[in-house]
Amino acid sequence: MRASEQLSSLPTARSLYMKAKKLLSNNIKSNCNTHLQTLTVQCKFADSAKLEDSCKTWNRLIAGFNPGQLSFLLRAASDTLPTAVNLRQWCIQSDIHCTLCAYSRPTTAHILGGCPVTLTQQRYTYRHDKVLYLLASWLVDIFVGFSSIQVYADIHGLRASEGPQGTVPSSLLFTPYRPDIVVYNSEASTVALLELTCPLDSEHHIQEARSRKQNKTEYLQLLSEFDRLQIPNYYETVEISVLGHYLPSGTHALKSFIDLTQPSIATKSNIRQTLDRAANTCITCSQQIFFSRNCSEWSP
Numbered sequence: 001m002r003a004s005e006q007l008s009s010l011p012t013a014r015s016l017y018m019k020a021k022k023l024l025s026n027n028i029k030s031n032c033n034t035h036l037q038t039l040t041v042q043c044k045f046a047d048s049a050k051l052e053d054s055c056k057t058w059n060r061l062i063a064g065f066n067p068g069q070l071s072f073l074l075r076a077a078s079d080t081l082p083t084a085v086n087l088r089q090w091c092i093q094s095d096i097h098c099t100l101c102a103y104s105r106p107t108t109a110h111i112l113g114g115c116p117v118t119l120t121q122q123r124y125t126y127r128h129d130k131v132l133y134l135l136a137s138w139l140v141d142i143f144v145g146f147s148s149i150q151v152y153a154d155i156h157g158l159r160a161s162e163g164p165q166g167t168v169p170s171s172l173l174f175t176p177y178r179p180d181i182v183v184y185n186s187e188a189s190t191v192a193l194l195e196l197t198c199p200l201d202s203e204h205h206i207q208e209a210r211s212r213k214q215n216k217t218e219y220l221q222l223l224s225e226f227d228r229l230q231i232p233n234y235y236e237t238v239e240i241s242v243l244g245h246y247l248p249s250g251t252h253a254l255k256s257f258i259d260l261t262q263p264s265i266a267t268k269s270n271i272r273q274t275l276d277r278a279a280n281t282c283i284t285c286s287q288q289i290f291f292s293r294n295c296s297e298w299s300p
């Protein structure tokens with residue numbers, strides 16, 4: 001089969017959109033399980049389908065997706081985006097190396113979360129910080145009426161200090177560590193720390209990221225410092241995958257994080273809406289990262 005014939009046989013964005021809308025509006029698990037048995041790149045879809053079954057993030061966001069976004073998500077989840085690996089498999093392109101780092105198997109996972117040049121050029125940091133800014137801004141808004149509560153985040157304009165950069169107020173503790181978000185209640189003298197990670201789209205990667213961050217030596221040392229100073233502290237992690245999925249434990253984690261400072265100020269519904277907006281931001285940034293995979297310069 002010639003390349004042009006193979007291209008024309010690929011599903012269009014519109015047909016993928018209609019198919020996904022039907023799948024998601026019914027029951028994605030049962031539909032996907034049936035669907036998976038009939039396709040050739042199906043197994044890779046299983047991780048995202050399993051996540052969607054427990055998170056329902058795409059199901060809630062689908063009404064706001066345009067066909068291009070939904071096509072990107074489905075192709076990313078099934079690894080059928082036009083990566084160099086797939087273009088070679090489809091006999092469209094002979095060079096199989098990553099344009100940025102020359103890796104010999106630039107799959108979707110490599111482009112969205114494993115390319116060292118993408119990492120060095122801070123393209124993943126850009127995505128992380130966009131999501132972080134959304135979460136931090138929301139926390140600033142919900143605590144705005146409490147003069148004793150300060151929200152700091154590891155983003156320009158929201159840090160406790162810029163030279164050296166820090167998110168823990170020096171009046172509280174001198175430390176080189178910069179948790180992504182710090183909420184300090186000077187009246188109750190409590191401090192809550194939050195770390196955000198955007199791992200690959202599978203439950204395994206989300207759990208692995210959570211475990212890695214929760215056991216990170218630097219933060220365990222920081223917590224013991226707060227203990228030594230007898231400052232009640234709390235540390236949580238939130239993981240939003242590169243395709244926007246987050247586990248129900250992420251909602252619980254953020255609620256516990258907020259409740260330490262001001263109990264019941266945010267409902268689970270508020271928190272889920274915020275995490276859904278963060279998920280949408282993450283998806284948009286992943287799209288940008290994918291579309292610029294062949295550009296040596298990064299200009300989001």
Ligand SMILES: [Zn+2]
Pocket residue numbers: 098099100101102103106110114115116117118
């Ligand atoms: Zn690469």
